[in-house]
Each structure stands twice: as structure tokens, then as C-alpha cells.
Amino acid sequence: MAQSKVKPKQSPSTAAFEPWNDPNEKPLIQFKGVTKRFGDFTAIDNLTLDIFEREFFALLGPSGCGKTTMMRMLAGFETPTEGQILLSGRDIGDVPPNKRAVNMMFQSYALFPHLSVWDNIAFGLRREKRDKDSIASRVDEMLRLTRLEKFANRKPHQISGGQRQRVALARSLAKAPKLLLLDEPLGALDRKLREETQFELMDIQETTGTTFVIVTHDQEEAMTVASRVAVMDEGKMVQVATPQTIYEAPNSVYVASFIGDVNLIRGTANLRNVATAAPAAPESESETKPEPVTKIETDEDPRKPQPNDYGKWLHDRLLAPILGQRVDEPKALPAPTKAELAAAAELQAPVDVPEGGLTIDWAENTPALIAANGDPEFDGNEVVLALRPEKMGIAKTKPDAPNVMRGKVIDIAYLGNISTYHVELKTGTMVKAQVANTRRVSRRNITWEDEVWVSFSATAGVVLTE
Amino acid sequence: MMRRTFLIALPYIWLLALFLVPFAIVLKISLSDIALARPPYMPQLDLTGGLAAVWDFITQLDFENFVFLTSDDLYWKAYLSSLKIAALSTAITLVVGYPIAYAMARAAKEWRPTLLMLVILPFWTSFLIRVYSWMGILSTEGVLNQFLIGIGAISEPLQILNTQTAVYIGIVYTYLPFMILPIYSALEKLDDSLLEAAEDLGCSRTTAFWLVTLPLSKGGVIAGCFLVFIPTLGEFVIPSLLGGSETLMIGKVLWEEFFSNRDWPVASAVAVILLLILIIPIVLFQRNEQKQREAEG
Numbered sequence: 169m170a171q172s173k174v175k176p177k178q179s180p181s182t183a184a185f186e187p188w189n190d191p192n193e194k195p196l197i198q199f200k201g202v203t204k205r206f207g208d209f210t211a212i213d214n215l216t217l218d219i220f221e222r223e224f225f226a227l228l229g230p231s232g233c234g235k236t237t238m239m240r241m242l243a244g245f246e247t248p249t250e251g252q253i254l255l256s257g258r259d260i261g262d263v264p265p266n267k268r269a270v271n272m273m274f275q276s277y278a279l280f281p282h283l284s285v286w287d288n289i290a291f292g293l294r295r296e297k298r299d300k301d302s303i304a305s306r307v308d309e310m311l312r313l314t315r316l317e318k319f320a321n322r323k324p325h326q327i328s329g330g331q332r333q334r335v336a337l338a339r340s341l342a343k344a345p346k347l348l349l350l351d352e353p354l355g356a357l358d359r360k361l362r363e364e365t366q367f368e369l370m371d372i373q374e375t376t377g378t379t380f381v382i383v384t385h386d387q388e389e390a391m392t393v394a395s396r397v398a399v400m401d402e403g404k405m406v407q408v409a410t411p412q413t414i415y416e417a418p419n420s421v422y423v424a425s426f427i428g429d430v431n432l433i434r435g436t437a438n439l440r441n442v443a444t445a446a447p448a449a450p451e452s453e454s455e456t457k458p459e460p461v462t463k464i465e466t467d468e469d470p471r472k473p474q475p476n477d478y479g480k481w482l483h484d485r486l487l488a489p490i491l492g493q494r495v496d497e498p499k500a501l502p503a504p505t506k507a508e509l510a511a512a513a514e515l516q517a518p519v520d521v522p523e524g525g526l527t528i529d530w531a532e533n534t535p536a537l538i539a540a541n542g543d544p545e546f547d548g549n550e551v552v553l554a555l556r557p558e559k560m561g562i563a564k565t566k567p568d569a570p571n572v573m574r575g576k577v578i579d580i581a582y583l584g585n586i587s588t589y590h591v592e593l594k595t596g597t598m599v600k601a602q603v604a605n606t607r608r609v610s611r612r613n614i615t616w617e618d619e620v621w622v623s624f625s626a627t628a629g630v631v632l633t634e
Numbered sequence: 635m636m637r638r639t640f641l642i643a644l645p646y647i648w649l650l651a652l653f654l655v656p657f658a659i660v661l662k663i664s665l666s667d668i669a670l671a672r673p674p675y676m677p678q679l680d681l682t683g684g685l686a687a688v689w690d691f692i693t694q695l696d697f698e699n700f701v702f703l704t705s706d707d708l709y710w711k712a713y714l715s716s717l718k719i720a721a722l723s724t725a726i727t728l729v730v731g732y733p734i735a736y737a738m739a740r741a742a743k744e745w746r747p748t749l750l751m752l753v754i755l756p757f758w759t760s761f762l763i764r765v766y767s768w769m770g771i772l773s774t775e776g777v778l779n780q781f782l783i784g785i786g787a788i789s790e791p792l793q794i795l796n797t798q799t800a801v802y803i804g805i806v807y808t809y810l811p812f813m814i815l816p817i818y819s820a821l822e823k824l825d826d827s828l829l830e831a832a833e834d835l836g837c838s839r840t841t842a843f844w845l846v847t848l849p850l851s852k853g854g855v856i857a858g859c860f861l862v863f864i865p866t867l868g869e870f871v872i873p874s875l876l877g878g879s880e881t882l883m884i885g886k887v888l889w890e891e892f893f894s895n896r897d898w899p900v901a902s903a904v905a906v907i908l909l910l911i912l913i914i915p916i917v918l919f920q921r922n923e924q925k926q927r928e929a930e931g
């Protein structure tokens with residue numbers, strides 16, 4: 169899924185790009201308590217937000233949550249009912265759209281039907297009173313970028329929906345504005361072209377330093393291109409953070425379930441008593457302690473080199489008279505010393521079960537779940553443990569993990585590179601566990617109706633309140 | 635199969651019965667000679683006489699009347715003057731009609747049906763009554779002059795009725811809806827986001843109008859112009875009721891030939907020439923409609 173993608177944003181050259189954490193950095197756009205009402209319907213509700221220069225800012229949210237309205241206010245087609253919008257520190261309340269260094273790609277494309285593709289793209293450049301040659305070369309460059317060279321002379325009604333979308337994109341890019349607003353710019357493109365265009369956009373952004381605000385319904389796209397993602401709901405920003413933070417540490421159940429797949433396990437939080445952590449979970453202790461010992465004793469590597477028939481024959485004929493009969497059984501390792509055991513335990517313990525955090529009682533007669541990263545503030549509250557399916561393991565035998573849950577496989581969704589197991593827990597809750605398909609499907613040992621164990625580490629989930 | 639053929643044939647039958655046959659009759663009369671008879675022209679086609687009679691009939695037809703039209707400069711002057719009046723009143727109608735259509739298309743959605751109704755409302759009364767009421771308005775003792783004298787703008791009544799001005803007023807008034815409706819329908823279809831896009835790309839409101847609104851309403855403008863120009867060219871009632879002796883229009887000439895002179899053959903010749911003149915704008919109009927449909931398709 170999203171994190172499997174190569175993110176150039178994480179490359180060392182741009183890794184340090186975090187102007188929102190720098191108090192000295194001046195934001196390019198500032199929303200200050202902006203409210204927009206249509207009649208008595210509030211489309212944007214008291215929005216305060218800073219967007220910085222060179223950012224790639226993605227707006228995510230369900231249909232009708234106010235994304236387009238926010239863009240239209242930036243472009244100058246709507247005026248805020250309350251509050252101010254500043255561009256480079258200047259209130260742009262009374263600056264008309266044609267005087268703003270902002271270009272917008274419309275959700276409906278808004279291509280001029282009486283002009284050819286070429287003239288549509290040249291439209292904004294002509295208004296700048298540029299000379300003919302520079303307009304022509306810029307338009308051709310845009311056509312090349314969006315692969316529309318062949319369609320330059322066609323009218324908008326003579327090209328396909330995806331091609332129209334690319335014309336709209338090219339037209340808004342042509343003027344190389346300071347701020348570019350893209351309202352669902354790639355929705356109509358096929359996956360391959362969409363991905364290529366995403367990278368083109370990031371390239372353009374890096375070379376020109378344009379600030380992008382992009383609306384998308386595709387979370388993967390937001391994750392790929394954005395420096396920060398804003399999740400909106402009913403005119404409010406629910407969370408504004410980097411894609412990683414949004415995905416790994418959503419601040420609410422809404423964000424967790426809006427972005428990607430998530431398992432939500434409801435329960436009551438209790439402060440995890442560190443001192444009694446070990447005895448409080450006897451079942452996990454009894455499983456964990458002997459495990460390493462038995463593991464070492466019975467560890468039989470089937471791939472240990474064995475002679476083949478020819479080797480055996482050779483041995484028997486040549487070496488046996490001198491060295492004696494060959495012993496086929498693997499040689500047992502000496503039992504680990506106490507010091508070795510202690511060292512092994514020390515190595516494992518802090519990795520598997522960090523101290524602190526919360527335990528969550530989620531079902532009767534089942535051990536509480538451990539969330540070592542849970543906020544102690546939630547002690548005693550009803551909480552939701554949000555778990556990404558790919559952080560869940562699934563096994564037929566009880567695994568050695570701080571959190572295990574029993575269940576039955578109801579459904580298996582094969583998605584090519586991964587499989588998602590839908591597991592019904594003993595309590596009736598359905599959870600999803602995602603496993604990479606490193607083996608062929610036929611070799612898979614878990615199948616429908618199997619009793620399985622679903623497991624996850626003590627820090628895999630995020631504890632949220634509703 | 636039969637049904638389809640019939641359906642396709644239906645409009646052609648209609649066209650044949652109501653346009654081509656009457657035109658053939660008019661054409662035939664224009665090639666005949668005036669006669670003191672009833673009907674007042676010669677020869678008459680007598681189908682009972684067989685092929686010989688038909689041949690005899692055909693040999694008697696000639697282009698004498700068309701030659702006559704060139705001999706008297708009244709006719710070509712009337713054609714020319716008609717063309718001029720039609721062109722000028724079309725231009726005036728456009729200048730008056732476009733802003734009205736524009737304002738209607740920009741008006742709040744809930745107002746538009748009412749405004750549209752107001753434009754169509756005059757059609758609910760007879761055209762003749764409306765022209766007569768203009769006589770009442772424009773005459774020297776009319777409403778307009780009395781009003782102007784009343785407010786002291788003029789001391790002598792203005793002579794408007796029976797002048798060229800009255801003809802233009804009458805034509806513009808009568809044909810304004812034909813200009814407004816197609817322009818309005820083009821402007822109403824115009825997507826507001828196109829104007830926003832134009833502004834976003836650096837146009838002022840005025841340039842956006844010239845570069846986007848006007849080109850996109852072009853089809854409506856052309857249709858409106860033809861709808862005004864074509865009937866105005868042959869207009870007869872307005873020039874004869876509101877115009878004076880100096881108003882020379884082919885429609886009037888045609889009427890006089892038919893009813894005052896009872897010269898049906900010459901009148902028919904005038905009508906045939908008028909039709910030939912009109913064919914050019916009608917064909918252009920059809921082509922514009924076609925192009926419009928293709929652009930939308």
C-alpha cells in the first residue's frame with residue numbers, strides 16, 4: 169500500500185524540508201479564522217492554517233467537506249464570510265482573481281470549448297503580453313509534458329476525458345504561478361499515467377519552487393506527493409501533518425479510518441503498571457520463557473548441508489575405512505549457559521514489550537491488550553485501539569507476541585502482492601490481517617475456517633478516544 | 635422498413651405540398667402574361683387537351699416580366715432599399731437585444747422564467763393591433779408627442795409617424811424577441827466556471843466577455859440576425875402602416891402589383907426574385923445551425 173511506495177520526499181536532499189516546524193519561517197498562505205457560509209450552511213468552519221512556500225499540500229476529505237470552497241477562496245472566487253486570508257503576509261480579501269499570482273485547475277476543467285487545445289494552454293500566457301515565440305515554446309513544452317502534442321489542434325469536445333483533464337492541468341501549469349491550486353487533477357487518468365504525472369508534478373515543484381495545494385480522493389496519491397496532508401471533515405481540519413504522521417499516528421478515529429484500512433478494537437484503558445507487568449501477564453510469560461530454550465534445543469535446520477547419494481558412496485568407499493561410519497543425525501549444540509540466556513532475554517525484552525503505556529480490556533476472559541505507546545492520560549477511559557492490518561501477524565500456532573487474539577478465518581482477499589485475512593475473533597469482532605505473499609498461494613498453509621492466532625506488538629496500535 | 639420510409643418521407647411530403655407546389659405555381663404565373671380574365675393571366679393550363687395542349691401552354695411562357703423588372707428602376711431600388719432597411723434594423727435589434735439577453739441570462743435563476751415570459755408576452759396579441767398602437771404612440775397627436783410637449787422638451791409635435799424612423803422603430807420592436815431568444819439560449823448554456831477560468835488566467839471582466847462570452851454566444855447572435863433579417867426583407871405591414879411615401883420596400887411593391895395593379899405575373903416575378911435573394915441568407919443560416927450542432931455534439 170502507501171508505504172510500499174518510493175517517496176522522494178524521504179530522500180536525503182528534501183528530508184529536512186519541514187518549514188512548519190520552524191518558527192522563523194514565514195508562511196506563504198495564512199488562513200486566519202476563516203469561515204465561509206452559504207446562506208445558513210457553513211462550508212468552512214473557523215479555519216486557521218499555514219501553508220508554506222514550496223509545500224505540496226494535499227487536502228483529503230469526503231465529498232462536500234469544503235475542499236473546493238477552500239480553493240475557490242484562495243483563487244478569489246469566493247470571499248470569506250469571516251476571517252482573513254493572507255498571501256505572503258498580505259490580506260488578499262479585495263484582490264480580484266486576475267491580479268492574484270495564483271492559478272487554479274478546475275474540478276470541472278473549465279476548458280474553453282471554442283478554442284483548440286493549443287489556444288487553451290496559450291490563453292493565460294497571451295494575457296501576459298509575452299512575445300509570440302516565448303508563448304509558442306512554453307505551450308509546446310506543456311504539451312510535451314502532458315503528452316498532448318498530437319491533440320494540439322483539436323477542440324476540447326474532440327478529445328477524451330483524461331486528455332481534457334491533462335489540458336486543464338497544462339493550462340494551469342503554463343503560467344508557472346507562485347501558487348497552484350489543483351482540484352482533483354489526476355482523477356480521470358489511468359493508474360500508470362497518474363503515477364507518472366504525480367512524479368512530473370513533484371519534479372515541476374522541485375524545479376520551479378511552486379507551492380501546490382492539491383485536492384485528491386486518492387489517499388495513495390496524497391501520500392506519494394504531499395509534504396503535508398490535511399484531513400477535512402464538514403468544513404474543519406481534523407488533522408494536518410506529514411503523510412507518515414497521518415498514517416502512523418492519526419489523532420482521531422476519523423482520520424485513522426479515513427486513511428487506509430484499519431482495525432478498531434474498543435475497550436477500557438488502564439494504566440499499565442510497569443512493576444507488575446511481568447506477573448500480570450502470566451500466560452504470556454509461561455509462553456515466552458521456555459520458548460527460547462526449546463527453540464535452541466530443537467532447532468533443526470533442514471538446510472544443514474547433507475551429502476547426496478554420490479557423496480555417501482564416496483564416503484563409504486574411501487573415508488569410512490579411515491574415519492569410521494558417518495553419523496547422519498545433527499550434532500546437538502551444547503545447552504546455553506545462564507549468561508547466554510540472560511543476554512538473549514535482555515536483547516529481546518525491550519524490543520518486544522517496552523514499558524509503560526496502557527493495557528486495554530477489550531473482551532471478557534481474554535488477556536488485556538498491551539499498548540505501550542498509549543497515552544497514560546486515557547487511564548480509565550473508553551478507548552479505541554487502531555491497528556493497521558499490515559502490522560498484524562497471523563499464525564496457526566500461538567505466536568510469541570505481547571498481544572494475541574484467537575479467531576477464525578472467514579475470508580481471504582488475494583491482492584497479488586499481499587493477502588488480507590478477515591478473521592472473526594471469539595468476541596465476534598472482525599479484524600483484518602495483511603500478509604505479504606512471499607510464497608505462492610498454493611503453498612499457503614492458512615485457509616478458510618482455520619482457527620488462527622492474530623498477533624501484534626505492543627507498539628503496533630494507536631490508542632485513540634472517540 | 636415501410637414505417638421508416640414513411641417517417642422519413644413525411645417532412646418531404648410536407649415541404650412539397652406547402653412550399654414547392656406553391657412556388658411552382660408562383661413561378662408559372664411569373665412566366666405568364668397579364669390578361670383581363672379571371673384569374674388575370676394567360677395562358678391557362680388545360681390538362682384535358684392532352685400532350686399537345688401542354689406543349690402549347692409551355693411555348694406561351696416567357697421571361698418577359700423579368701425583363702420588365704430591369705427596365706423600371708423602381709424595382710431594383712426597392713430591392714436595394716429593402717436590403718438596407720433589413721440590414722440596418724437587424725443591426726439595431728442586435729445592439730438592443732444582446733444586452734437584454736445578457737441581463738436575462740445573468741439574472742437570478744428564479745427570475746429567468748418570468749423574464750422569458752415577458753419577452754414572449756407581445757405574441758399573445760395580434761401583430762396588427764400592436765402596429766396600430768405604434769401609430770397611436772407616434773402620430774403628431776400621439777402619446778409620445780403629448781408627453782414630450784407636456785414635460786416641455788419640445789414645443790412643436792415631432793413628425794415621426796410616416797417616416798423611415800417609424801419603420802425602424804416598428805421593425806426593431808416587432809422582431810426583438812427573435813433576436814433575444816436565441817442569444818439568451820446561448821448565454822444561458824454558458825458555464826460560469828469558464829469566466830472564472832478566464833479571470834484566473836489573467837483576464838479582466840471585460841476581456842473575459844470579449845474572449846469567452848461573446849465567441850460562445852456567436853451561434854445565438856448569428857441565428858438571431860437571420861431570424862430578424864429574413865422576414866424583415868419581405869416585410870410589408872410595417873412599412874405600409876408606419877412608413878411614409880419615401881419608404882420603398884419590396885414587400886410594399888409586391889402588394890401594390892398584386893392588389894392595386896392586379897398585375898399578377900409581374901407581382902409573381904417580384905416574389906420569385908425576392909425568394910432567390912433570400913435563399914442566400916437561408917442557406918447560410920442552415921449552415922450555421924449545422925455547425926452549432928456539431929460543436930455541441
Ligand SMILES: Nc1ncnc2c1ncn2[C@@H]1O[C@H](COP(=O)(O)OP(=O)(O)OP(=O)(O)O)[C@@H](O)[C@H]1O
Nearest residue numbers: 206209211229230231232233234235236237238275
Ligand atoms: N455556491 C454555493 N451555494 C451553496 N452551497 C454551496 C455552494 N458551493 C458549495 N456549497 C456547499 O458547500 C459544501 C462544500 O462544497 P465543496 O464544493 O467545497 O465540496 P468538496 O469538498 O469540494 O466536495 P467534492 O469532493 O465532492 O468536490 C457542499 O456541501 C456544497 O453543497
Ligand SMILES: [Mg+2]
Nearest residue numbers: 235236275351
Ligand atoms: Mg470539490
